[in-house]
Amino acid sequence: MNPDVIIIGGAAVGSAAAYFLASSPGFEGRVMVLEQDLGYEFCATARSAASIRHQFSTPGNIAMSQFGTGFLRRLPEHLSVDGEAPDVGFHEGGYLFLATAAGEAVLRENHTTQRQMGADVVLLGTAELARRFPWLHTADLAGGSLGLSGEGWFDAWALMQAFRRKARSLGVTYRQARVTALRRQGRRIAAVGLDDGSSLSAGTVINAAGTGAAALARSAGLFLPVQSRKRCVFHVTSPASLPGCPLVIDPSGAYFRPEGGGFICGIAPAASDDPECHDFEVAHALFDEVLWPLLAARVPGFEALRVQRSWAGHYDVNTLDANVILGAHPEVDNLLFANGFSGHGLQQSPAVGRALAELVTHGRYLTLDLAAFGWDRVLGGRPLVERNVV
Ligand SMILES: Cc1cc2nc3c(=O)[nH]c(=O)nc-3n(C[C@H](O)[C@H](O)[C@H](O)COP(=O)(O)OP(=O)(O)OC[C@H]3O[C@@H](n4cnc5c(N)ncnc54)[C@H](O)[C@@H]3O)c2cc1C
Incomplete structure (x- = not known):
């Protein structure tokens, strides 16, 4: 039937x-x-x-x-x-969007929209960022936006x-x-x-x-x-300890968050190097040449990262x-x-x-x-x- x-x-x-x-x-x-x-x-x-x-x-x-x-x-x-209840391990660790002076106005505009929608987010100046996240390099930043509840991973x-x-x-x-x-x-x-x-x-x-x-x-x-665009995720370990680490979005677009005793991280390739793509080959050069230097600049402890595992998937991008x-x-x-x-x-x-x-x-x-x-x-x-x- x-x-x-x-x-x-x-x-x-x-x-x-x-x-x-x-x-x-x-x-x-x-x-x-x-x-x-x-x-x-x-x-x-x-x-x-x-x-x-x-x-x-x-x-x-x-x-x-x-x-x-x-x-x-x-x-x-x-x-x-x-x-029998499912367990998806939802952890409300928050997101932290960081901005340099160039991105500060947009961060504030987005904050206004988010607050109007009732999102539990707060803007932090650099002193407050450094106090809450002492492992973070803040000298080049103008501020950040932190989710206090409701955001996280699962x-x-x-x-x-x-x-x-x-x-x-x-x-x-x-x-x-x-x-x-x-x-x-x-x-x-x-x-x-x-x-x-x-x-x-x-x-x-x-x-x-x-x-x-x-x-x-x-x-x-x-x-x-809608096009298929490759995005790679790297699971890394680091000797650095990052207490209270949320999902951090660097002004460069690089992101990292805690996962299983280490961290996962990634970054979109440059728009000029992001064609429609269907293969699952991990872009190791993207990690070595772009992502790792950005992460190490943001968190000095990340200089000694080790990649444990990596994979590629595809976004269905609405162009x-x-x-x-x-x-x-x-x-x-x-x-x-x-x-x-x-x-x-x-x-x-x-x-x-x-x-x-x-x-x-x-x-x-x-x-x-x-x-x-x-x-x-x-x-x-x-x-x-x-x-x-x-
Ligand atoms: C690396 C990466 C990181 C991401 N991170 C996040 C994140 O942190 N948070 C977030 O919200 N989203 C994230 N996303 C996006 C998110 O994973 C997707 O938007 C979401 O999973 C889409 O779900 P979907 O069911 O639409 O598509 P998919 O999960 O791709 O499923 C589509 C299904 O359709 C099936 N299918 C396709 N064509 C046919 C056909 N012709 N006949 C029968 N079956 C077919 C496929 O086999 C597949 O199982 C990420 C994606 C990637 C790749």
């Missing part, structure tokens, strides 16, 4: 949508998730830095993460199965599996299959073609395929401005404005998109999963109005630019 809703991609976003739909009181249909790799080896979710922040410049992003924080704090209420794999397990317990079916094409007839997706040559149809199709989303859109004759493209394209009625997260999709998965469930069940947003993230601004060329992209 054909399902009522097909979700393409069963990682964090697809599984969050499956869970919210299946648990939605107004929804009674059958949900099927089509996932090409049930081992989830290469998806962004499994390769993420798994952190959540309220320090965005776009109010909608702040609101989505605030919902995400609340959801993580009360995870057992939402995602327990047979009395286990991305565990969250995805918890969504998936709960969704399955509520009747959602997961099927291993690669969707090869969306077969469109006029204003509808009439069927989705699968790699075994068969096809399925459904009342609604959700594209939660991460970096695979643009190819699916193309098969339906739609241009989705228009680095924000999610959410909801239906005006030319196709039964296809919903949730793509182009540009590096902040894991923390948004609860809010986006709930939003997709509302669109399917009620045809509109009931809780958070996320219309600003819809296709209109994409097709109208009106970017909703997020300034804090890490």
